[in-house]
Amino acid sequence: MDDTVRPWFVVLPDRDAPADLLTRLRRHACRTLLHPSGRPWLSGCWPDERMVLGSAGRTRVALAGTTALTAPELDARVKAARTAADVESAVGDVPGSFHVIASLDGAAYLRGTATGTRRIFWATVDGVPLAADRARTLAWLIGAEVDTAQLAARLAVPCLPHPLSGGAMWRGVRALAPGDALHLERDGGRTATWWRPPAAELPLSHSAVALRAALRDAVRARVRPGQLIGADLSGGLDSSALCFLAAEAGARLVTVTLGWSGPGNQDVDYARYAAERLPGVESLVFPSADLPPYFSGLRERRDAADEPWAGLCERAQQHRLTEALRDHGARHLRLSGHGGDHVLEPPTPYVHALLRRRPWLALRHVAGYRAGNRWPLGATARMLIDGRPYDRWLAAAGGRLRQSAEHWSLPEEWGILPRLPAWASEQAVDSVAGLLRSASARARPLAGDRGRHAWAYQAQEAGRIARLLQDGTAAVGLPVESPFCDDAVVAACLSVQPHQARDPWSYKRLLGVALDGLVPERLLRRTTKDHCNEEWHHGLRVHRRDLARWADDSRLVAAGVVDPDRLRRLLHSPGLLEGNGADVDSTLCAEAWLRDLAAHPTPAYLDPSHREEHPVEPTTR
Template sequence: MEFVVLPDHPAADEVRARLPKRYRKTLCHHSGRPWLVGNWPADAAVCVEAGPSKIVLFGTAHTTARELLVRLEKARTVRELDRIAERTAGSFHLVASIGGFVRAQGSLSGSRGVFSTSLAGITVAANRISALGELRRLTLAEDQLASHLLAFTPPWPLTERSVWREVDSLPFAHYLLMPPDGTAKPIRWWIPPAPELPVELAAPELRTALVAAVAARAGTSSVIGADLSGGMDSTSLCFLAAESDAGLVTIRRQLMDPLNCDDSVAGRAMADLPGAQHIVLDNDTASPYYESPDREDLAMDEPPPFIAMASHMEDVARTMASHGVTRHLQGHGSDELAATGTTYVNAMARRSLLGSLGMVRAMRARRRWSLATTLRVVRAFPPYAEWLHRSANELLCPPDVESEVGWEPAPRLPPWASREAAALVRDAMTRTADTDPQPMSSIPTQHEILRCLRVNGWIVRFANTLGEPFGVSFEAPFLDDRVIETALSVRLADRYVVGRHKPVLVAALRGTVPDYILDRTTKSHFTVDVYAGRKRNLTKMREMCEESRLADLGLISRDGFRRALSSAMPDPMHIGPLEKTLACEAWLRSLAVKTGPQTH
């Protein structure tokens, strides 16, 4: 699905004429000028109008045209559409035109993004950068590309910046206001709730939000797909989906680790979902990790968050499509909503150091913190801009326990990053810090949760570029705005219970999801699969190193990258950075094939 949003301005006709013929659908402002141009499935849009006012929800919105019309009729300005955004379950773009003013917004997680550029004297917005690339030539910003080599992700708010110089990404929790004069500006419409709701009140609200989120996907088709890994997150979604009227098709990848405990739990869950069709991808049918790391067909607008599982995601989309599935549920975001790491310990200690001593001791023992590190965790963090300044000067420091402590995991460049790349990233971070950026929440643990949710939104965006050729949309109900707001409103003290995993989610789903899933305290991982896939495809990775576009741009050392790939058993701390570097390489190879955007 691609669409371009145009202001109610005379130049809109000129911009529309530049779009290729495949942008077949057009909706107009009340004035008759083009407003929305693109391609979208009929079941992926709810469109209503009330006199001169119009609104479209693109995606999975748990509402009807009649319900949306009633709400639109009450709005006199685009600002008054906040209630629609706040109260509609699902994940969608909201685009409205009222009195010549346009409002365009995506989701809080960024799984549905909004991007804009200037053209013909006006601002043009779109849900995909590729749509803007049809209208003008785009040039690569090397400093932002270099930041994608960082372990984890670029720090906030560098995460909000596009790798294209001519493109602006809509900031977190904002909508884009486009007046009839052709200008545009982001407007803040949402702030994180105060974490004050007791779990006994929050749990029913979270359950309601999750049920509505799943219903938003299941209500538009006769069959829905879902991951059934055996973990709490995706497996819980399977049981929620089983309560809908849609048929359920589940899929899981059998792990190579003989000690994994997910398979037995998943097998038990399959027996408890007898009305569903279950598919298991074993070692003979599942694509290995890092299959085709040298691919040149990535349609992503930006460097992707991963490359190891790309072929597996395509396997899932292909299999789901063959069973009539168009929407597939995944558990992205649940871990992040329930996060109780260092920033959570800090939040509890700041409220009551004495009351948090038990938690601090337990965390210190589990993570083997020194006394100095423990004291850094419990004392007040510096202002965000100060933390960002300090982090900019430590980009090439090796990661250690101390780097866990702060507003975010400390951004670190891998050993094979060049000094030129470090200088570019350092300058970008320093310039940003000089503007005194405010965190997404004044409470560090809430900021960290939101940052991680934005990473998951990025993952979902990429997954959908892989699923799109098969007609399959990957859906993450835990990333829906209403689910996020409810989870963030839970009282901090209720989010952690010694010996329990995700107590708030457990309280919300008890009675719907079997106890053997909710009471799990173990979790399997993909380490064996990752190393096996790396070994199988190492020759291709080495060829990528020798032909490295990143090295040609001066952003990495070819020798350093070669050494990291040639290690018999790579340092576990390098697995993530290697993934990021390989993903950037594959993306740059795809750009070279497209021969469109320029790097200078």
């Protein structure tokens, strides 16, 4: 299988399916695995190392993704599994990031990860309920149109709240929420929750021990002794930690560091300090001037992902880094510290519950955040006393979509309120408000108190981006792996008492304690982060003329979610450079995604010319 072809699969229930549907799947699939009945169960394309199969009696279990577990080990684990609960007990402690797919005496059970690094989507195709790891596969099978409400929602920044983020972009395709599982039966499907955030009750020292073990296992699930792998080495704590853990596991490293031009940036200095202390590392440093500018390649049509995302704006840069890593021998993967910012520290809503347990400590933390973030006194008081349940907060968010970016500087309640850009159409505002109102009627928070909910959701947002990042980089031959987004790592982080993991005067205390003695102290003490503002503005200047041409032929305008006159001003006005970058990114990347979709109506991974032929394979060995 070509290492630039992305793996995919479809799961079928244990029932007779129309011959035309089976023929279509066989035409595009490399492999087909069978239910114990002999009917098709799992069809798609994947390399051997991305799927581990186990069986016992009339039970079949597949782990699809990243795991060091072997087939005999999985056989031993599932030998007594008869139910979905048995399967979860058998594989729940396996490190890595993978789908769980089971055939249980005629019933199909499947799920992704709790963080959303692996997703499940489902739809009815020719009267048969099917599930898949990619929404686009199902959309192609049923000829679905893009859902304009979901398209409008992708213009919102920074993201939509739970449970709306990551919804399927096509009508007729449903997205399974991270933490939920799907029971795929002969006549339909039903969902069940398999994961909830752990109780946040452990002291920092206990959670740090668990985090160190989870990170070590996550890295060892991906690397092998003597293997040459690529890795980001930004100079920040998260990527540095993974490099030291990979070296401890015996991997050989070739690392990439980006040097942004902003005054006072320190990434390169810290990265060089780390590289000097990593055994046998080959360190590649790229000044930003040596990379394609931001927004390069947006006019080049690529195969579309399951949804738009801001990483499209830097895909030419990432392609260049991937080429450099491959040129220096990295062929398997690229480790990334993505997710560390999301999972290692709770969002500030943790002070809401802390006030009710330890009021004086909570007020001290609040005073620190007020001073550092310039929270107004009135807004701070309202946040602390606000007792609205999640559904009411979610419903109210629909009426605040036109707020200015200034509200992001206010203290959060259940999370950050989404906001649409000024050039979003009234149709877009109405559509997104409708999604929020509809969700509020059924939504439940991820945890009982708003701090734990916000932290768990922040971790799931990291997982959503990690999935898209891996998908995009796999298409150029070196998939990015994000160990901080593994379920076990997130569980270790969420188990700590939030006020011990974060306060206004320290930075990533949990990781610092967890890796004390493994990562050099100077790196553990770092509290600064670099930025690339100059590069972002430069990229916009360089590509403004090309991007402005989109104003006269905008797919977003055609879909009715962007006002044409306001979009034209956005893409032509010199004052744009002083606007909000997240707004611009979300709009340009959604436009690029629609153009990619139109240019490649059939997903490239379904191209039969990329297949390596395999016979229909039984799941017993």
